[in-house]
Amino acid sequence: MKTNVLILLFVCLVMADLAIAQSQPSAVPADRPTRxxxxxxxxxxxxxxxxxxxxxxxxxxxxxxxxxxxxxxxxxxxxxxxxxxxxxxxxxxxxxxxxxxxxxxxxxxxxxxxxxxxxxxxxxxxxxxxxxxxxxxxSSGDKATSFWGRTTQSFVILFREGVEAMLVVAALVAYLRRSGYAHKVKVIWYGVVAALIASVGAAWILNAVIQASGSNKEALEGITMLIAALVMIYVSYWLTAKSDADRWQTFIKDNLDKAIGTGGMFAMGSVAFLAVFREGAETILFYQALIGGSTGQLNAIWTGMALAVVALSIVYVIVRFASIRLPLRLFFSATAILLFAMAFVFAGQAILELQVSRYVPTTALDGWPMISWMGVFPTRETMAAQVLVLLTLPAGLLWLKFKKKNRQQIQQVAQVPGS
CATH class of the missing domain: 1.20.120 (Four Helix Bundle (Hemerythrin (Met), subunit A))
Known part of the structure; x- marks a missing residue:
């Protein structure tokens, strides 16, 4: 229920922002093309x-x-x-x-x-x-887009941009509930609400300045995705460390309070914020563009939004149901893998956006494939970023193994009489 309310809140914020944007006089320089x-x-x-x-x-x-x-x-x-x-x-x-x-x-x-x-x-x-x-x-030529064609476009915008954020938020909420920390879930929702509000603010600012420098949108997307990738890598290893505990109940009793109190909750709240913020501002800009070219088709856009809200709610319920049925260790591992995979994709896409904005150079890799859904692009810079992400995998696993071995040694010493 709370998820549905947040989705509807976001839709309302989108429409409010569109109304404000349309009521403002344009500040675009006369010598610059308008959207x-x-x-x-x-x-x-x-x-x-x-x-x-x-x-x-x-x-x-x-x-x-x-x-x-x-x-x-x-x-x-x-x-x-x-x-x-x-x-x-x-x-x-x-x-x-x-x-x-x-x-x-x-x-x-x-x-x-x-x-x-x-x-x-x-x-x-x-x-x-x-x-x-x-x-x-x-290309559709000069043909006008039909009602259902515009509905489909509206649906795709909200569903495509929202499903990644929905998966991340649902996984984090399920993690806390299964850990016995349902009362901490509010931190995730605080991050989501803050991201929704920040998304509207960011979109409003971008809408005001993007004509003066078209690279602003791509640069913001790139920077946000890079930050999100770093935080997701951290949280994925944090979750892996928890799933590797020998006795989960003992871990809950002795360690989770400390872990949550010393940065775990802040990190998870940050992941929720970044996952929603990354998609939110872009979604608003997309709807602004769609409405700008959809004279007399607002009903189709609203219909697409409504269908997307229903679809996203179904996705959330499925993830919640699966999280309850899966074995605890498997669920934590799957959540960690999801976050790490998204960090890999975000790293490649972030560098591409920064390349288009001319903040990062582009060096072609001839013959290298492009796999867009994985964020793989045929340039040295995008590949270098993703290789760095992959290198954190063995490094992180070795560190977790070292910490586990060290913890076992401490426990053995503690069990020796007279120690």
């Missing part, structure tokens, strides 16, 4: 991107590296993103949208570094194929 809501007619957008990209590369020399890099940056933020193509394509095929986003990142970084023209042309040809593929397979 156009959404478009599903990708032909004109792609034609503009290709025409300007071809022109930029035709005149390219290493001496014009910065000029060319800035042009591809503008093509991403002022055309691909501002037109709404990034948004609607992401609803239809998020993997392909991320592939194009990765291509922009590569073009910006390579041109900024003054790479040879032949290398840029090769990357550009690949990217043009991806852009034309989007036109051929996902």
């Amino acid at each position: 156009q809501g959404v478009t599903e007619n990708y032909g004109p957008v792609v034609a503009t991107i290709i025409q300007r990209g071809d022109a930029a590369l035709e005149n390219y020399t290493p001496a014009l590296a910065v000029v060319t890099g800035n042009e591809f940056s503008r093509l991403y933020f002022d055309i691909f993103e501002t037109s709404g193509m990034e948004f609607t394509l992401g609803l239809k095929d998020n993997a392909h949208m991320l592939k194009i986003e990765s291509g922009f990142s590569l073009m910006i970084s390579q041109s900024m570094r003054g790479e040879p023209k032949e290398k840029l042309l090769k990357a550009w040809q690949t990217m043009k194929v991806d852009l034309n593929y989007a036109v051929e397979h996902y």
Whole structure:
């Protein structure tokens, strides 16, 4: 019940923020493109991107590296993103949208570094194929989106953005309940409510400044995902350590109060906050774009939201039910694995967002696959971040093994008479 109330609260906050945003006068500079809501007619957008990209590369020399890099940056933020193509394509095929986003990142970084023209042309040809593929397979032309088409888009936004956060929150709540600390669950909900409020604030601020610097949204997403990945790694090992206790009941009696009192609860509350905050601000911006391009279709958007609330509630109930049925150690281990896997995905996606924002360079790995749902992208920087995450696995397990052995030695000494 509490979960349903929080989801409905978030939906109300979304609509309140949209009303405020629409009532405010625009502060966008006159020389900067304004956001156009959404478009599903990708032909004109792609034609503009290709025409300007071809022109930029035709005149390219290493001496014009910065000029060319800035042009591809503008093509991403002022055309691909501002037109709404990034948004609607992401609803239809998020993997392909991320592939194009990765291509922009590569073009910006390579041109900024003054790479040879032949290398840029090769990357550009690949990217043009991806852009034309989007036109051929996902563009709706000039046809208006139907009621159920808009409903589906609205549903996908809330469900896709909310399901990851829902899984994390449900797992943490179940962990505390099964540990005999149901009264501590409120800390998780405090984190969720704080994240919902912070999401609205962040979206409002981003909405005010994003036109002045389109990279703000991607940079915020990247930084938030990096922080979330770090906290999730910490909590995953914290949970692993608890599941490895030889006698759970003894652990509960002797250690859990201390663990919770010295940072465990703060860490779990932080995970709940970051999981919801990461999705919340982006969800509001998505709905702003959807409503901006959906004249007379608000009922469809509300219908999609309502269906998503029902679906998310079902997911929460399933997770809660499964958490009760699973053996305790298996449940804790599964929760730790879920958080670690999400940290791995977040690390790759975070670096990609920072690459598009030009805060992190992009070095292509030729022949390396792109697996978007795993956050795997063909660049050295994204792979390096994920390798670092993976390296924490053996390091963390060795540390836990050392701590367990040390604890056993202390217990043996304590049992020796006269010690």
